[in-house]
Amino acid sequence: MKRSLGFLVALVLALGMTLPALAQDATPVASPEAAPPFVTASALGVSEFDITVTDDGFDLPSSIPAGRYLINATINTSMPSAASFFMIPDGMTFADVQAAFAAGDETGAGLSWIYHTTIAGGAMGAPGTVAQAVIDLPPGDWVVWADDPGSAIPMSEVQVTGAMPDTLREMAPTLTITATSNDTGYDFAVDGDVVAGPQLVEFYNKTDQPHFVAALVSPVPLDDEQFMGLLMMEEGATPLPDSGIPSLDEIQFSPSGITTISAGTKIWAVVDFMSGHNIITCFVTDPNSPEMAPHAAEGMFEQIDVP
Numbered sequence: 001m002k003r004s005l006g007f008l009v010a011l012v013l014a015l016g017m018t019l020p021a022l023a024q025d026a027t028p029v030a031s032p033e034a035a036p037p038f039v040t041a042s043a044l045g046v047s048e049f050d051i052t053v054t055d056d057g058f059d060l061p062s063s064i065p066a067g068r069y070l071i072n073a074t075i076n077t078s079m080p081s082a083a084s085f086f087m088i089p090d091g092m093t094f095a096d097v098q099a100a101f102a103a104g105d106e107t108g109a110g111l112s113w114i115y116h117t118t119i120a121g122g123a124m125g126a127p128g129t130v131a132q133a134v135i136d137l138p139p140g141d142w143v144v145w146a147d148d149p150g151s152a153i154p155m156s157e158v159q160v161t162g163a164m165p166d167t168l169r170e171m172a173p174t175l176t177i178t179a180t181s182n183d184t185g186y187d188f189a190v191d192g193d194v195v196a197g198p199q200l201v202e203f204y205n206k207t208d209q210p211h212f213v214a215a216l217v218s219p220v221p222l223d224d225e226q227f228m229g230l231l232m233m234e235e236g237a238t239p240l241p242d243s244g245i246p247s248l249d250e251i252q253f254s255p256s257g258i259t260t261i262s263a264g265t266k267i268w269a270v271v272d273f274m275s276g277h278n279i280i281t282c283f284v285t286d287p288n289s290p291e292m293a294p295h296a297a298e299g300m301f302e303q304i305d306v307p
């Protein structure tokens with residue numbers, strides 16, 4: 001069991017923190033038809049800016065006034081991807097950040113600063129879609145990246161200028177997901193009804209570590225023990241017939257979800273849920289766990305049946 005978990009951790013570190021990377025080996029998800037954006041800046045009462053993501057980089061303004069923004073991220077990459085923001089920590093430069101990721105330290109030691117800097121998050125989605133999220137950008141030097149340490153997409157530097165407005169427009173999400181702490185690690189609390197298709201989801205990180213929300217869809221309902229069994233399974237292994245656990249290639253990894261955000265942060269993301277037996281989870285490594293376990297292995301997952 002230990003060996004399997006170790007394997008999963010190694011896999012997650014090798015492929016990065018987010019599921020779009022894992023999705024390359026999973027059942028392909030049908031490309032959604034290009035749909036009009038689900039929310040508009042005028043309806044939300046916030047400013048907006050556009051980002052285009054390709055395999056070659058991010059196209060966006062190099063300087064942005066501080067504030068709460070709707071970001072419209074056109075995903076023109078070959079794989080599901082994201083455009084997400086984190087602040088360059090004090091004492092580091094953009095070049096230092098690039099060097100830290102390029103070093104690809106498998107222990108994660110060279111990236112420990114990412115646990116302490118402000119991660120505002122961003123929008124993620126499938127190629128050919130416009131991913132949307134509302135984020136807060138206080139002033140500072142920021143990096144836009146694919147929310148994935150293993151991504152080959154070059155990061156960009158963005159200056160956020162001025163000061164945050166005194167008042168920020170309230171959002172009206174139909175679903176709230178809260179990251180919480182408990183004795184064994186982290187968990188999700190889900191408030192509201194999840195529907196198939198796009199919806200505005202508030203994600204509030206009320207813990208002391210960064211988290212994301214990834215959605216997996218299983219062909220059969222899984223209880224907590226079965227999901228843990230799935231997590232521990234070695235790649236290519238066949239689940240025992242009476243375990244009720246599907247094989248990994250029967251699990252669909254949704255290209256839609258919520259990017260990583262730092263402790264204390266809120267984001268409002270348009271999440272396009274697939275119907276079926278969803279499990280939301282987070283694979284960010286817990287550096288305080290003895291085996292560098294991902295939060296999922298500490299119980300950070302929640303079953304949601306979407307009609």
Ligand SMILES: [Cu+2]
Binds near residue numbers: 211212282283295296
């Ligand atoms: Cu997490």
